[in-house]
Amino acid sequence: LQNVLRSGRSGSLSAPPPDRSNGALKIDVNPPKGTRDFPPEDMRLRNWLFQNFREVSQLYGFEEVDFPVLESEALYIRKAGEEIKDQLYCFEDRGNRRVALRPELTPSLARLVIQKGKSVPLPIKWFTIGQCWRYERMTRGRRREHYQWNMDTVGVPEITAEAELISAIVTFFKRIGITSSDVGFKISSRKVLQEVLRCYSVPENMFGKVCVAIDKLEKIPIDDIKEELRSAELSEEASEELLQVLSVKSLDKLEDKLGAAGEAVTDLKRLFSLAEEYGYSEWIQFDASVVRGLAYYTGIVFEGFDRGGKLRAICGGGRYDRLLSTFGGDDIPACGFGFGDAVIVELLKDKGLIPELTHQVENIVCSLDKDLQQAAAAVANILRGKGQSVDLVLEYKPLKWVFKRASRVNARRLILVGDAEWQKGMVGVKVLSSGEQFEVKIDELE
Numbered sequence: 001l002q003n004v005l006r007s008g009r010s011g012s013l014s015a016p017p018p019d020r021s022n023g024a025l026k027i028d029v030n031p032p033k034g035t036r037d038f039p040p041e042d043m044r045l046r047n048w049l050f051q052n053f054r055e056v057s058q059l060y061g062f063e064e065v066d067f068p069v070l071e072s073e074a075l076y077i078r079k080a081g082e083e084i085k086d087q088l089y090c091f092e093d094r095g096n097r098r099v100a101l102r103p104e105l106t107p108s109l110a111r112l113v114i115q116k117g118k119s120v121p122l123p124i125k126w127f128t129i130g131q132c133w134r135y136e137r138m139t140r141g142r143r144r145e146h147y148q149w150n151m152d153t154v155g156v157p158e159i160t161a162e163a164e165l166i167s168a169i170v171t172f173f174k175r176i177g178i179t180s181s182d183v184g185f186k187i188s189s190r191k192v193l194q195e196v197l198r199c200y201s202v203p204e205n206m207f208g209k210v211c212v213a214i215d216k217l218e219k220i221p222i223d224d225i226k227e228e229l230r231s232a233e234l235s236e237e238a239s240e241e242l243l244q245v246l247s248v249k250s251l252d253k254l255e256d257k258l259g260a261a262g263e264a265v266t267d268l269k270r271l272f273s274l275a276e277e278y279g280y281s282e283w284i285q286f287d288a289s290v291v292r293g294l295a296y297y298t299g300i301v302f303e304g305f306d307r308g309g310k311l312r313a314i315c316g317g318g319r320y321d322r323l324l325s326t327f328g329g330d331d332i333p334a335c336g337f338g339f340g341d342a343v344i345v346e347l348l349k350d351k352g353l354i355p356e357l358t359h360q361v362e363n364i365v366c367s368l369d370k371d372l373q374q375a376a377a378a379v380a381n382i383l384r385g386k387g388q389s390v391d392l393v394l395e396y397k398p399l400k401w402v403f404k405r406a407s408r409v410n411a412r413r414l415i416l417v418g419d420a421e422w423q424k425g426m427v428g429v430k431v432l433s434s435g436e437q438f439e440v441k442i443d444e445l446e
Ligand SMILES: OCc1cccc(Br)n1
Pocket: 103, 104, 132, 133, 134, 143, 144, 145, 146, 340
């Protein structure tokens, strides 16, 4: 009770008040639960990963876009019982608006496409890398944020759009040393579900709910899934048939089940034939059980998985031809994928593929005399003007300290500003790898 009286909050009684014993507030120096800091070494790896995301996206002719991390909650209110909605990091802002930290990027992209309307000609090919959030009880100790790379193609109804997106991900994997022995893509189409449900006259508005339920296969008990299918108005017979079709192991068997004329089979056959043309057939396999957990997918869906079976899905995506119209936009087809920054790093660690990324600087500049600090700054300025990176020693330090710092910042050269040399318009240069030492005129420094 004392805590509550003192803190004036009705929060948890167990939370001790901040320690103000010495007058200063002792804050918790760790980041909030489920979030990460990126100190230099981790930031170098993240930048390397994102640089590869960017370069592949640009290789495929995609343009980069970005959106606010804070969006209207309305973008994510879907009635299909998705996990992403249950874990929405949402709140009411000071203007009494219902807002949310975005749990995914596709709705923001859809919003911007609608906002831009006819001013942006189709097809749109946009990519983005953005932090996404979920509020999950920390009992599962899972992260509450991750960065996602997304590529989306809007305005192309053809399966060629999905084939391009998968090709881009394959290109990314190859760039970072991942092969088709390490990962594969499970591919299916939600039209498989659609064609079965139509046979049993299941209402269209139950489609998303059915997909979300099916996505929980092997994650929750089968009886719970059957219960969810019942609540989606599926008969026992419809559920049995659906689960049967989802266990089909090949496209040929799917064709036997659904017939060759259906869109599901024709789309999938087209995708596998396009994959041949791209040369990534050994990366992909048909897997009828893949539906993905987002309600808005309407066609091809795919997910990248590690063949070792140890990790969660590496990436995932698919076609979402109805999303823009559900947001009040035109009926424009679209497809895209999301690729998180965490599972891929676990995979790279497992494969010993984390690159050696060191900080380095070309020059460390220091003054050998207390009165030459300004001269040292002038030398740093000259070098920087020539595009050379400089770590300028900002206070007078003994040489031993300077050498130690030079080693720590991985400097290539030490530039010494000493009185005698400065009087002659010179500075000393020491090449740290070879130990070679010489003097050079300041305006000849390069
Ligand atoms: O993959 C779903 C997801 C969404 C937001 C944040 C995190 Br961590 N994970």
